[in-house]
Structures are given as structure tokens and as C-alpha cells.
Amino acid sequence: MLPSWPWVTGVAAGLVSLHFAQKLFFPYFWTDLKFLLKAVKYGVTMEIHRLSGRIWTVLDKFVTLAEKQPDKPFLVYEGKVHTYRSVDKRSNRLAQLFLKEGTLKRGDTVALLMSNEPDFIHVWFGLAKLGCVVAFLNFNIRSRSLLHCISSCAPKMLVVGADMLGTLEEILPGLQEDIRVWVMTKESRLPHANTILDKLEVSSDDPLPVDLHIVNNLKDPHLYIFTSGTTGLPKAAVISHLQTLKGAAGLWAFGATPDDIVYITLPLYHSAASLLGIGGCIELGATCVLRNKFSASLFWSDCKKYNVTVIQYIGELCRYLCKQPVKEGEKNHKVRLAIGNGVRTDVWKEFLHRFGNIKMCEFYGATEGNICFMNHTGKVGSVGRTNFFYKLFFPFDLIKYDFQKEEPIRNKYGWCERVKKGEPGLLLSKVNSKNPFFGYAGNKRDTEKKLLRAVFKKEDIYFNTGDLMVQDQNNFLYFWDRTGDTFRWKGENVSTTEVSDVLGMLDFIKEASVYGVSVQGYEGKAGMASVILKPQRSLDLKQLYEHMATYLPSYACPLFLRLQEVIEVTGTFKQQKFKMVGEGFNPTAISDPLYFLDNLKKSYVLLTKELHEKIVSGEMKL
Template identity: 85%
Template sequence: MALVPWPWLAGAAAAGLLSLRLLQQLFFPYFWLDLRFLLKAVRYGLTMEGYRLSGRIRTVLDKFVQAAERQPEKPFLLFEGKVHTYRAVDRRSNRLARLFLQEGRLGRGQTVALLMSNGPDFIHAWFALAKLGCVVAFLNFNVRSRSLLHCVHSCAPKMLVVGADMLETLEEILPSLQEDIRIWVMTKDSSLPRVETILNKLDVLSDDPVPDSLRTASNLKDPYLYIFTSGTTGLPKAAVISHLQSIKGAAGLWAFGATPDDIIYITLPLYHSAASLLGIGGCIELGATCVLRKKFSASQFWIDCKKYNVTVIQYIGELCRYLCKQPVKEEERNHKVRIAVGNGVRTDVWREFLHRFGDIKMCEFYGATEGNICFMNHTGKVGSVGRTNFFYKLFFPFDLIKYDFQKEEPIRNKNGWCERVKKGEPGLLLSKVNSKNPFFGYAGNKRDTEKKLLCGVFKKKDFYFNTGDLLIQDQADFLYFWDRTGDTFRWKGENVATTEVSDVIGMLEFIQEANVYGVSVQGYEGKAGMASIILKPNKFLDVEQLYEHVVTYLPSYARPLFLRVQEIMDITGTFKQQKFQLVGEGFNPSSISDPLYFLDTTKKSYMLLTGELYEKILSGQVKL
């Protein structure tokens, strides 16, 4: 028998490998990217499981304390030119913890609400309270009056901690706050009644750690934070964030390729999960440095990035659009930013952002604050919020189902089951609820928690979390955000609950009924608020009073920018306000016969929306 020559075998093997490579690129082009990302996720999951099995639960706070011991002099926060090292933040939070423990008489498991803007003291207070085993409720400082009171009362706090720049907001609600809520302000003195001050007491306190036993978590599913979300209906709700969710959130930057040497730039508000869980938590997970800004500034963004040698930035869609609208500056390409992590950016803005600001890895993700599912775009596919495959659905089962836009509910067949959409069709995203992917719901709100669950979706007694979002899955298994459902829309990076806005407008004596919804505006992310109103008989529209009312009682992002005055309010067959048709008609005065108005902040009133003004809004001459 003739021997096969080795050169021939080597050549055949090489040809076979090349063929396999070509087939893989042709039919499975994302195989290696998917595999690498999957192995990374599995490795992290196995590490967490190892800690659980050994009985050593390591929370994000535990990791921070360990980082402060391991690298005490490394900068943790850079804020307004001042450096706060890991050790400095740890020690100041120890002092605050001692103050709250001794004079505040706080105990493990009690809730404390935090009303503070971005700054080191937000972090100090948060960590101090967490070191006492308290559940910290982050209050949205844009919310005012009645809505803010609702938020405070809904999480039933024993204490309210208020930042020095939030005293005016506190003064508005102080007379209506329950007497048993102790109030501490981050100042040296105060003339407000019932208020206790913090800064005049800190220097005499020890910065030694409080006992570790106070913060030790017995279960990863124990509550860690309450983060408020408007969800789909009504007033804001306190989403329960467990230690498990915080640990998963903290792994996000690492999963996208960030390292301990990175410098992370956070301009988003810390009361949101993106900045607190992904940003600050991600910085702790890596042992990296964070540049924290009190408020986003489009004009200073790239200047800051160059000044602080920023390598990782966080964004929302609106932030990217604002940056693209800025005049060209030298710093916008002369920077070290290599990764951008966020969500909600439009495809056209995405492309313009990369073209203008350089070769930055855009890491788009999808996730609801209270949700039990997250998608991460690890391939850089423009416009996509993530990618799924067999293995992902094995660990995080989800489905996209058919949705009735008129009735605003899932479509069920004759047998009562929901039906999956085909690839390329928009479907309502549902995520299966099980022991590995639990849904923790809302604090003190059993009814709204139950409303977010769908039962009997594909079989009896199955439970799914209803995200309220419509997504599309293409033929290559990439996922794209399509729209939101329910009585909510997104504007300026915030969720707006239409029923809350309707209730506020309905407080006016000349309004009989208000129907609030979101409308698309050319060149803007999300949807702008619009209110269709019915006036009471023999009453007239007082546009100046309406303006003063919405400015007083609603945060800027929730104020309706457009008004439509109707004689009759259309309703659905189930006696709900009809929004579907109104949303489609928009705010074009040339196609709508009803009187239309526009919120004009310069004139502090609602002004008649003319065709000329409409064109200026679309062209960008009038800013929203």
C-alpha cells in the first residue's frame, strides 16, 4: 500500500480548515464574537456561584471596601478638579455611617431616602447607609411637589437625607412630610424646622469602620436599593433592586472590555440605574477611576474628556444627539475615549457620532430598571441593542409576541395563548420569570407588581415579565428597539407617565379632561409630550395659568410641549382614552383642524401653533 505523502496531508488539512473558516464566515459570521462573550459571561456566573456555594456573599459594597484596602491611594472619584481616593471615600462614608447609627438610630433593613444631586456626598451617603444594612431609595430631584411626596411616602423611609442644593425642594414638601420621618441635610446649619444638620457633626466622629456584620447580606435577593421608575402607568414606583441585580449591573463595563486602568466619565444622574449600577458599580468592579460631573454639559464634554484622560463614557441617545449638534471643536477628536456604553441612540446619530468623534467602540444595551433581562451589543452592529442565540435564550428565556396596538394588549388566539411574531416583525418583549431570573417588583405596591406579570402566556401557570417595549429580531438574530407601549413615552432620557401628567393638568378648574401622549418630532430622540384637552362648559383656556401650573407641578421633561383643544374626547371600545389615532396625527396645524398650542418658555405661556412656527420646530430653529 502506497504511503500518502505528508506534504499532501498538510495541504489537505489546510484546505479543509480554510473551507471551514469560509463556511463559518458565510453562515456563522458572529460565531467567535458570540463564543468569546458567552465564555466571559459563563466565567463571571461561575465565580458568583462559587461564592454562593462557599457561603461568602460578596456584594458591590464589599468589593469597594476591599478595593479601598488594596489600593487606598488610587483616585476613585474626580469631581470639579478635586481627587477623592478609594480610602478617602471609604473613611468619609464610615463617619457618616457612625453619625446615622448613633444619632439617627438606624437599623439594618430600614429604608432611607436620598434627595441629592451628583457629587461625592451622594456616594458618601449611599455607601454609609449601605454599610448599616439600610435600603437606600434614590429620589429623582427633578420631581417636585405632589409627585415627590408620593415617592417619599411610597418607600416608607425612616429617614430622608437631603443635599445642600436641594433645600428649596425640601421646603416645598416639608409641611406635608410625615412627622416620624427624620430629616438630615448636608449642611452645617439650617433654619428649616424638623431638620438636623450633618457637616457640623462629622469632624468629631471616628472614621473607623462600623461592624461588618451590619452590612453582610444573607441572601443576594435581599433588597439593596429602590430606584424610581415611571413604568407604564401612574405615579413613579420604587423598583426593588436586589444585591443580585446590582452585581450583574456592575459587571457591564467589564463585559464590554473596560479594565482597571480605564477612566470612566459619568454625566448621567446617579438616581438612575445607568449611572449608579453600571457606572459607579462598574467602576468598583474594575477598581477603576470615575470622573463624576454634576450635570451633563454638551459644550464641556470633550474638554473634560481630554482634561481627565477619559477612556470610557456613558451615554443616552439624547446625549449623543446634543454632542453631534455642537460646533466643531479641537478636543472632540483629540481624546483617548475608546468605549461608549449606553442606550437609546438612533442609527443616524450613531453613524454621525462615530464619523465625527473617532473610532469609539459603541456598546449599546437594553434593560429596564426593574426588569429581569438585559441585551448587550457586543459586536458593534450599528442600531442594534444586542444579539441573541441558542445559548443566550437557554440562560435568559424571552419571547417577542404579537401585540394589538388599538386595544393596547397582547393578542391571544382562540385557545387563549399568546403568539410569537415572525423575524422582522415588531413584538412585545416578555422575559420568563424563574428562580434564576426573578422579578422583584415594586416596594409596597403589590398591585403594580402583579400588573407587570403576564400569566398563561404559552401554557398554564407560566409567568413572564412584561417589559412594555416592542422589539424586532432580524434574520441574523440582532435585536432592535422599536417603540414603547402603554401609557408612557420617553423624552430627554426620562420616562414620562401619561396618567400622572393628565392628573396634574386635570387639577385646573377650567379643564374637564386631559389625554396625554407622546409624538415624534423630526431630529429628536424619543417622543415629545402632547396633551389633548376638553374644556369645561362656559370656560376658556387660560394659557398663562396652564403654563405656570405645569412648570410648578411637573419636571421639565414631563411638561406637554404641545396642546390640542378638542370638543369631544375619543374613547376605545373598552372606554379608555383613544391615543393611537392622536399619536399618528401628530401636531401639524395644516392637517389638524383643532386649535394647537406650543409651550414657549421665553414668553412663559402656551402660544398658538402656526404653520410658520411648526416649520421652525421641524428645521431646528426653535429648540425643544
């Protein structure tokens, strides 16, 4: 018997109403659910592997791909193709060489000081095949900071690229004697430096015994990646196999496929390029086009030349591309996905207008953090979305923060308080067995400092990201600012403590306070230092410039200098930077002498009203 028409009509009307209600009140329900199910599927797959008694790492996936698709290009570098098989065999040669030398054993740490080149990956994979933990060193840092990084991860060995020999020569006198040094050359004039390339020619490319690198626990360390965090000198963030696998899933989660060609110009010592980029290509079985250094003028021609379909970016990279002169045929490329973080809303819009229908996949995640947001909807300016389901798996909160005291606000009962939607709050991520925080190598004090306890109840433990975020009424999240003694410039985190220490080495400076200031038209904040001179001493601007250029990477050198007689402090004797940050670098509003770092004159020069106007108008490039 057929159902009566009124009943059918009622059901249809109900379904239509439900559909419109969902569109009106939960417009992102299905896209959120689809994305969440994708993430859950990946997690379930990892758990199945674990329960089967064989943990499947990124390295295991690569070795399997080298067997399944040996002739497929894995890396393309300066026009030369490196197949999955050739990368596998060269990494075997390196592993066999170090194994034969007998200096390394499973679990040892090896520090890697190399720029973007295929051998960075060969060495990384070769050492991983020996079960070693690899520490990625930032090749921009020098002298004391570099020695600090090396000593903090306690390596048995240091491997240095051929183009880094000058940096190595600077630190050799201060390097611990028990650290063996290997250089990617056939010969070397440096004392106690072992050469690799001459020995590699006769090294076997046979596979290594699997038991050397088999992983029994996903929480075991795989890499150390250095981060400034929010305070102090660079710290070696412990990157576990679990984090490596999660990072490798990023390209796949945003919709990349095995047929994609991924263009990486970011430095491999960063997690974005190594975990998301290289790891992501392995997760997909895709091809990576690697460039030694980002070039704004050659970016799109490279994309066309190599048929690139996916690019990685940071905000500065997008801004540099938008600043390039407009050329005919800028949209004539195959790029469909751009994956990265830190792009401003205005640059985002201009980028799409200039370069075509590219899906911008913005995400948020700290190197050492236990939380990640991904903007899977393409909402301009947002770093991602949250919802009820997401918070079940990845619990987090935005809490009230005292900007002057630089600490979370607690109520009369001692508990932190959540901010309302639309208000900036400090992002905290709950630490539990599913979302652990692995901390920093050999640094219990700084590891503990990143944890916030008794947040809403006594037993709470949260990871303090040090980042301020805003959540809007539709549950989109937006990055607002950084807290602590770190600011971001040219895509790099700058430690104010490190810069202050370097300034303090000068014999005419009594005290220095370093902070970041906003500059119109630029991402992040530019470095500024307020200094007090020692009695009867004068400010040597040329010596100051030379000192900064010698001991700091270019992005960390303070662009602005403020000469003061007294630096204000808080009641607990902390430097009062909040007021100085707000005052910026405007010579018409500040009575103290101000100076600007002039690279053409290789000196700091007086910051005049005219020079200030050129900087804020964009006529003077920073």
C-alpha cells in the first residue's frame, strides 16, 4: 500500500527545513565533518599499525616507495632528477660509511649543518637508517649561538655542508673535542675534519639491517628542530616519530595527491619544509622540486618549468612575490594549492588577484607544540576552524592575558579565565596521552616553563603556545600576536635575549633592551634595541654594525636603535618593554636619539624624520 501524500509531503518539508536550518546555523557542518573524518581515518591507520606490532614511520614509508616506484622522481634539484631509488641508495651509502667507521650507535644524536640540497636529505635518511636522532641546525646562526645549539643537543657527530665550511671554521676552536666533524667534501684543510665524498664513492649501497632503525614507540625522538620559542636562546625541540607522521599528513589532509609536484624554497631546517614538505611528499609518494634559496624573481618561472602544482609559503614569501613587478602571463601556471602560514589578509587577497585561482591552505602550528589548526575552508585571513568535534580530540582554550605583566590573568580563586569570542586570548593546548608535549632536549627548566598548570582546576596541565589568538562567532581562528621575549621577522623567530647578549659583548654598552616594533606594510615585527652607554663612553655606530653582522643572522640584527639614559623596569625589575613597543621608532614622537641600520653604508645612521617617512611609505626597503 502506497503511503499517503500528506505524510510524504510532511517528510519532504521537514528535510527541506532541516537542510535550510543546517545551512543557516551550521554552514560548515559537512566540510568540518569530512575533514575530521579524514583526520580520524589517518589516526586509526596509525593505531592499527601499532597494534599489529610494527610501527610504520615516515622512513619506512620512503623505503617502501623506493621499492614500489623506484624510477619515479622524488627530488628535482637544479634540473637534476633524483629518483626514489637513487635517494634510497645514496642514503644507504652514507649510513654504511658511518656504520663502518664505528662511531655511531642506535640512539646517538648527530647535528646537521647544511643548506637546502639533496645531500641534506641523504644524510638525514642515512642517519635515520642507523637509528640516530638528527638535529637540524639553522645555517644562518653563527658563533656563540651556534655553539650553544650544538652543545644543547649533545651530538656525537657534526655533519657540515661544503658551503658551510666558513661557519665551521669560526666555531672549531670552541667545539667540544669529543664531537667528530664530517664535511661533505673530498678534501679538507680544516684540522680534525673527516671528509665524506671521497669515501662515499667506495661505500656500499646495500640496505641497512632493519633492526637498527625499527621503532618500538611512536613517542621516541626522531629529530631535534631548533626554535626560539618565546624566551631565551634557541632550544632543541624534541620531534617524535608521532609528530613526524602528523606533519607528513598535512599535504594529504589539504587535498594533495601522488600526482602533485611540490615546490619547496623554505629552509629544510624548519619543520614546515622538512616535515610538511619532504615528509608530505613521502606520505603521498609525490615529487618535490627543491630550491637552495627562495628567489622572488625566479619563483613563477620555476613553477612553470617544473610543472609545479603545490607550493609552500610563509607570509613574507607571498609578500615578496606580490612586490615583484607585474608581468604578462602571471596566472599561466599549474599551481592549485598554496600551503603555509603567516600571510596577512591584504597580501592573501592580492596574491589571489595577481596569481590566479589558487586554494590558500593556511595552518597554525608551533614546532614543539601539540596542537595544529588547518583552514580547510579557504576563509581569508583565518588560520583554521574549531568546532565541538575538534575540541573533543584536541582540547584547547583561549584565556585572558595581562599584556603589561606578560602573564595569564587569574581570578581571585587562582583560576584562569576564558576570553569571549572576538577577544584576543592566550592559546593553551591541553597536554594528555593523545596530545603529549615532548619538550626540549636536555633542558628540563625550559620544558617546564612551557607548561601552565592548575589552569581551570588543580590537575590541569596545558602547553602554553605563547601566541595570542582570536576566535570569531563562526569559530574561525585568527593569529593576533606573540607574547614573551620573541618576535618574528623575515619568517624567522628572533630571541630578544640572544640579541641582548650579543649587544652586551660591546664594551661601551651597559644595558640593552630588545623588542619588536610593527612596520607598515611588513609581516611580523622589526627588531629594535634600546641601549644605555657605560659612563664616559660614546656610541660607535660602525663598530656596532660590524659586531651585529658578525654575531647575528641578518634577520636578527636590530633595524632600529634607541639611545636612552634609563630603561624603565617593573616592580620585579623586569625591563618595561610594553611602553617602548607602543612608541615604536617615530623620531617626531620620541625625544631620545634614534638610529637605523643602513646596509649600504655598513653602519647605523641617525633616524631622521625624512628617513622615517621613507621607511613607512615603503620607499626605503627593509
